[in-house]
Amino acid sequence: xxxxxxxxxxxxxxxxxxxxxxxxxxxxxxxxxxxxxxxxxxxxxxxxxxxxxxxxxxxxxxxxxxxxxxxxxxxxxxxxxxxxxxxxxxxxxxxxxxxxxxxxxxxxxxxxx
Amino acid sequence: xxxxxxxxxxxxxxxxxxxxxxxxxxxxxxxxxxxxxxxxxxxxxxxxxxxxxxxxxxxxxxxxxxxxxxxxxxxxxxxxxxxxxxxxxxxxxxxxxxxxxxxxxxxxxxxx
Numbered sequence: 001x002x003x004x005x006x007x008x009x010x011x012x013x014x015x016x017x018x019x020x021x022x023x024x025x026x027x028x029x030x031x032x033x034x035x036x037x038x039x040x041x042x043x044x045x046x047x048x049x050x051x052x053x054x055x056x057x058x059x060x061x062x063x064x065x066x067x068x069x070x071x072x073x074x075x076x077x078x079x080x081x082x083x084x085x086x087x088x089x090x091x092x093x094x095x096x097x098x099x100x101x102x103x104x105x106x107x108x109x110x111x112x113x
Numbered sequence: 114x115x116x117x118x119x120x121x122x123x124x125x126x127x128x129x130x131x132x133x134x135x136x137x138x139x140x141x142x143x144x145x146x147x148x149x150x151x152x153x154x155x156x157x158x159x160x161x162x163x164x165x166x167x168x169x170x171x172x173x174x175x176x177x178x179x180x181x182x183x184x185x186x187x188x189x190x191x192x193x194x195x196x197x198x199x200x201x202x203x204x205x206x207x208x209x210x211x212x213x214x215x216x217x218x219x220x221x222x223x224x225x
Contacts, residue, residue, distance in 0.1 A: 031211050040121070042217030043157070043201065050211060058212075090156055096211060101147070104156035 003027070004105035006091055012111045019078040021108050023091030029103075030096040032074035034058075034066065036087040037107075043090065049074055050096065081112045116140060117204050117216035125222045132189040134219050136202030139183065146178055147203040147213060148187045157201055161187070192223045 007022035025032065034046045035058075045058030047066040055066050063085060067075045074093075078085055088109050092102040118137045126132040134148075145164055149157035163169045163176040163185070175188040185204070189196055199218040206212050 033212075035215075040217060043215040045212065045214075048212055094211065100211070101159045101162065102213065104158070107156050 004091060004093055004103050006089075006105040006108050008108050009106060010109050010111075012113065013078075013081050014113050015082060017078075017081050017112075019081050019110065019112075021076040021078075021089055021091075021110070023074045023076070023093075023105055024072055025074075025091075025093040025103070026072065027093060027103065028071070029093035030071075031094045031100075032068065033092040033094075033102065034064075034074065034076045035090045035092065036060070036085075037090055038087050046076065081110075083112050086110060086112045115216070116206075116214045117202055119200075119202050119216035119219045121217060122220040123222050124219055125224055126192050128192060128194060128223055128225050130192055132192045132196065132221055132223070134187040134189075134200050134202075134221065136185045136187075136204075136216055137183055138185070138202075138204045138214075140204065140206060141180075141183065143204045143206065145205040145213070146176070146185045148174075148176060148185075149201040149203060149215075151199045151201060151218065153198075160200075189221075194223045194225060197221060197223045 004025045035043045048056045049068040065077045091105040094100045094102045147162045148160045151157040161176045173190045177186045201218045202216040203213045
């Protein structure tokens with residue numbers, strides 16, 4: 001069965017803290033994605049990775065960085081968390097090629113105080 | 114203009130009726146079109162994808178694509194209370210086949 005897992009369901013951090021969100025998939029997918037989801041704004045792509053050590057900016061990369069050292073793992077890093085980064089963060093993975101089905105993790109609800 | 118537009122709803126449909134969800138997109142080069150369902154507090158899950166003009170049926174769900182009009186729709190026949198959810202339309206970007214853009218979703222409520 002397809003599985004994407006995220007390190008935390010809920011996370012509370014303080015302004016200025018460094019935050020790591022981890023995502024692991026067990027489907028041997030090439031592509032991995034980080035989105036944030038906010039009411040009325042839908043899912044917005046932060047970063048995308050199509051291979052190990054490869055990354056591409058999405059629509060809203062400011063304030064975020066990513067790391068993909070292994071195929072199955074894709075990390076999202078908030079270097080200095082701010083209150084406007086309070087959101088639901090969703091990780092997804094898919095096969096390479098014409099846009100394929102994306103499988104989502106359960107999400108991490110991050111609150112920055 | 115948003116790249117993928119959906120009416121936010123809520124769309125209220127009586128149980129047993131047909132629910133019709135609509136989506137328009139702006140990139141004429143888009144090739145792949147998806148409908149995801151998202152229950153409250155859960156992550157999106159794929160219901161259907163469609164690549165060619167016309168209709169594609171899967172059980173109670175039918176996806177319809179009209180590339181000339183840049184229009185995608187999802188029909189849900191014999192609507193059930195369990196169909197109450199937010200439905201996200203997603204479209205790939207011509208410039209990057211693997212990336213898809215999501216609409217902000219239509220909230221569907223099936224009333225018994």
